[in-house]
Amino acid sequence: MAELGRAALIVTLGLALYALVAGGAAATLGRRRLALSARNALVAAFFSTVVATAVLVAGFVRNDFSLAYVADHSSRELPLPYKISAFWGGQEGSLLLWLLVLTGYSALAIWIAGKRARDLVVWVTPVLGAIAVGFTWLLVAVSSPFDTIPAPADGSGLNPSLQNPYMVAHPVFLYLGYVGLAVPFAFAMGALLSGRTDERWIVATRRWTIVAWTALGIGQLLGAHWAYQEVGWGGYYAWDPVENAALMPWLAATAFLHSVMIQEKRGMLRVWNVTLVSLAFCLSLFGTFLTRSGVVSSIHSFTQSGIGPWFLAFIVMAVVFSVTMIWLRLPQLRTSARLESLVSREATFLYNNLLLVALCLTILWGTAWPILSEAVRGEAVVVGRPYYDFFLRIFGLPLLLLMGIGPLVAWRRASLRGLGRVFMWPAAIALATGVLLILLGSGSSIPGLVAYTFSAFVLATIGMEFARGTAARRALTGEGIPTAFGRLVGRNRRRYGGYVVHASIVLLAIGVAGSSAYDSVVEGRLARGDSLAVGGYTLTYRGLTEREGANATEVRAVLDVRRGGDSLGTVQAGKNAYSVEQQVSNEVGIRSDLLTGEDLFVIAEQVNDDGTVFFRVFVKPLVNLIWLAGLVFVLGSLITLWPDAREERRLATRYARQGEPADGTATT
Amino acid sequence: MSFWLLLGAALAVAAVVVVALPFLHEPAPQSDALDELDAPERQRLEAEEERDRALAALKELEADHRAGRISDDDYRAVVGVIRRDAAEALRALDRLRGAAREGTGRGTAKSG
Numbered sequence: 089m090a091e092l093g094r095a096a097l098i099v100t101l102g103l104a105l106y107a108l109v110a111g112g113a114a115a116t117l118g119r120r121r122l123a124l125s126a127r128n129a130l131v132a133a134f135f136s137t138v139v140a141t142a143v144l145v146a147g148f149v150r151n152d153f154s155l156a157y158v159a160d161h162s163s164r165e166l167p168l169p170y171k172i173s174a175f176w177g178g179q180e181g182s183l184l185l186w187l188l189v190l191t192g193y194s195a196l197a198i199w200i201a202g203k204r205a206r207d208l209v210v211w212v213t214p215v216l217g218a219i220a221v222g223f224t225w226l227l228v229a230v231s232s233p234f235d236t237i238p239a240p241a242d243g244s245g246l247n248p249s250l251q252n253p254y255m256v257a258h259p260v261f262l263y264l265g266y267v268g269l270a271v272p273f274a275f276a277m278g279a280l281l282s283g284r285t286d287e288r289w290i291v292a293t294r295r296w297t298i299v300a301w302t303a304l305g306i307g308q309l310l311g312a313h314w315a316y317q318e319v320g321w322g323g324y325y326a327w328d329p330v331e332n333a334a335l336m337p338w339l340a341a342t343a344f345l346h347s348v349m350i351q352e353k354r355g356m357l358r359v360w361n362v363t364l365v366s367l368a369f370c371l372s373l374f375g376t377f378l379t380r381s382g383v384v385s386s387i388h389s390f391t392q393s394g395i396g397p398w399f400l401a402f403i404v405m406a407v408v409f410s411v412t413m414i415w416l417r418l419p420q421l422r423t424s425a426r427l428e429s430l431v432s433r434e435a436t437f438l439y440n441n442l443l444l445v446a447l448c449l450t451i452l453w454g455t456a457w458p459i460l461s462e463a464v465r466g467e468a469v470v471v472g473r474p475y476y477d478f479f480l481r482i483f484g485l486p487l488l489l490l491m492g493i494g495p496l497v498a499w500r501r502a503s504l505r506g507l508g509r510v511f512m513w514p515a516a517i518a519l520a521t522g523v524l525l526i527l528l529g530s531g532s533s534i535p536g537l538v539a540y541t542f543s544a545f546v547l548a549t550i551g552m553e554f555a556r557g558t559a560a561r562r563a564l565t566g567e568g569i570p571t572a573f574g575r576l577v578g579r580n581r582r583r584y585g586g587y588v589v590h591a592s593i594v595l596l597a598i599g600v601a602g603s604s605a606y607d608s609v610v611e612g613r614l615a616r617g618d619s620l621a622v623g624g625y626t627l628t629y630r631g632l633t634e635r636e637g638a639n640a641t642e643v644r645a646v647l648d649v650r651r652g653g654d655s656l657g658t659v660q661a662g663k664n665a666y667s668v669e670q671q672v673s674n675e676v677g678i679r680s681d682l683l684t685g686e687d688l689f690v691i692a693e694q695v696n697d698d699g700t701v702f703f704r705v706f707v708k709p710l711v712n713l714i715w716l717a718g719l720v721f722v723l724g725s726l727i728t729l730w731p732d733a734r735e736e737r738r739l740a741t742r743y744a745r746q747g748e749p750a751d752g753t754a755t756t
Numbered sequence: 757m758s759f760w761l762l763l764g765a766a767l768a769v770a771a772v773v774v775v776a777l778p779f780l781h782e783p784a785p786q787s788d789a790l791d792e793l794d795a796p797e798r799q800r801l802e803a804e805e806e807r808d809r810a811l812a813a814l815k816e817l818e819a820d821h822r823a824g825r826i827s828d829d830d831y832r833a834v835v836g837v838i839r840r841d842a843a844e845a846l847r848a849l850d851r852l853r854g855a856a857r858e859g860t861g862r863g864t865a866k867s868g
Binding site for chain 1: 778785806827829834
């Protein structure tokens with residue numbers, strides 16, 4: 089089957105190359121059939137990539153160890169879900185997943201946008217083709233998943249840390265996010281290439297950007313939960329270069345989602361918006377480069393390989409191309425609209441953007457510093473956690489506050505007196521929360537206290553927004569509260585969906601502050617019957633159990649848990665020994681209190697031959713709010729993304745050509 | 757040649773057919789020019805964007821004022837400016853549509 093996989097990738101390369109060259113020629117020469125042909129090539133590239141993907145998945149399911157990639161990442165004993173996820177468990181497979189998502193997104197994006205921005209799509213096709221050429225070239229010529237070897241009796245197995253349900257979903261969401269940023273980038277570049285710098289590229293990519301941004305956000309949270317459960321160090325985010333690689337494009341895309349509103353409402357920030365879209369895409373490429381080149385040491389990265397220089401060249405080309413296009417189109421991007429006041433909605437969005445980009449670039453500097461220092465001084469200097477934590481507080485806390493302020497400030501200009509009246513109650517609630525927390529003893533961490541106070545402010549503003557909006561609608565229509573509330577949200581989906589997303593970020597902030605600023609930790613070597621106390625809990629070690637799992641021997645230390653004299657049952661932590669992979673993994677024990685959001689987190693660091701175990705135990709207040717934030721985040725994104733028929737009709741009318749039906753059914 | 761390689765070759769042939777479809781469907785079209793917006797249509801589009809922007813701003817301001825998010829003073833300070841912008845956007849769109857109608861009329865008279 090390897091021949092079919094290789095052939096499918098070569099066909100994809102040919103199609104992507106055709107989409108680039110023929111698409112570019114069609115757009116430049118104004119040839120309709122050639123443009124359609126290039127578009128067809130891009131759609132067909134998706135189907136040929138599906139064939140290549142199916143071949144590789146079939147290789148895993150059928151234990152076809154004549155494929156070197158399958159032999160390196162699977163084994164006969166590996167459970168089926170992990171055999172399928174092993175597809176993206178290594179470098180070549182994950183690149184194929186990148187290509188699959190890219191060609192799928194490209195086909196869908198140009199098909200949907202073709203209805204409203206036909207002359208723009210003609211220019212978008214070669215840009216998407218160029219990106220697809222880059223990735224397919226790597227898969228065909230540099231790092232093929234279809235290399236064959238004399239088939240061994242069994243494979244080497246999958247890295248134990250990847251044998252986790254979160255690892256089945258985390259990379260897929262991350263790639264849906266990373267690669268999704270290619271769509272707004274391609275449309276922005278298409279707009280610049282064609283000189284059509286009106287709003288159509290924004291309208292065409294609004295949903296794509298939110299989908300990519302949401303997927304990237306979910307992917308990071310799933311990854312954080314994986315790290316929390318699987319890596320076994322007691323945390324969920326370590327400022328690892330590969331973790332940062334996903335966070336940076338998400339921050340740039342967050343800035344774009346806010347600044348694009350200023351362009352839609354006021355026609356301002358056109359240069360800034362195309363810059364942010366380009367930055368987000370180039371950072372997603374940089375993230376992929378970090379993971380795959382082996383230039384940084386990370387638990388997430390793949391081994392050292394030859395694709396680094398190719399990727400670096402790809403990033404340089406993307407940056408040079410973006411900068412050149414923005415520079416060439418500067419006169420068309422400039423607008424006459426100006427910021428009228430520093431106290432206005434657009435000004436607060438601008439402050440939000442500056443903080444997000446500053447945080448993003450600070451993280452970029454910290455992530456790139458080991459690479460730069462090694463290149464210059466021959467010694468990699470790693471930037472530690474204090475650097476990132478410092479800048480997270482410096483930029484993150486004002487960002488949190490702005491989330492509450494921005495949506496309630498008037499466009500164009502607002503008076504300080506008016507603001508005082510609007511923010512009086514949220515500020516009072518925030519102040520009361522701060523005082524209460526100090527009285528309850530939470531003053532031990534100033535950043536934690538500030539984060540909670542600001543969180544209370546933002547939650548109060550969001551709550552008031554929903555209450556005010558519902559009351560105003562009731563006054564206008566006489567509807568009951570549930571109907572007025574439902575229609576308020578339904579008719580202003582972007583606004584109220586945005587508030588729900590803001591609420592999720594507040595939950596995240598509360599969870600992060602609680603679990604990092606107010607956590608407790610204790611460690612010790614326990615013999616059977618010994619106890620250990622931490623954060624109000626008492627744990628008593630009862631002994632070891634051992635059982636044979638599907639593909640590993642599982643050893644668990646059992647501990648009784650008590651709090652305030654009440655028995656809370658047992659918690660188990662231990663290790664899995666994987667026979668095929670010849671590796672041992674840490675399996676932590678977590679007892680979650682869903683009412684308080686607190687976790688008791690147990691690591692069995694060392695299991696000794698004499699039956700004693702060295703434990704490290706954490707109590708992490710409010711940590712479960714981080715995972716709850718993920719659910720609220722998805723809900724807010726879904727509200728924002730849900731199609732609005734009235735908006736669709738309005739746009740259809742705007743973009744209907746003279747003498748054509750408004751539904752865009754005319755052919756290209 | 758193996759079965760799988762033959763399948764790969766069939767995939768390549770299918771890809772070529774899909775790419776050639778526009779030329780196979782229309783071997784000799786009346787026009788092969790791209791259906792692009794001309795300058796008046798682009799101006800109209802930009803004017804409509806400007807009109808939608810101004811009307812949306814007015815609608816949002818009214819809703820914010822009604823809900824109590826914006827004080828009376830702030831409302832009075834900006835409502836006049838936004839109304840002027842909306843009126844100007846509507847006038848600009850009317851001018852463009854009038855010019856387009858005149859152009860069409862002249863074209864029809866000439867061809868008649």
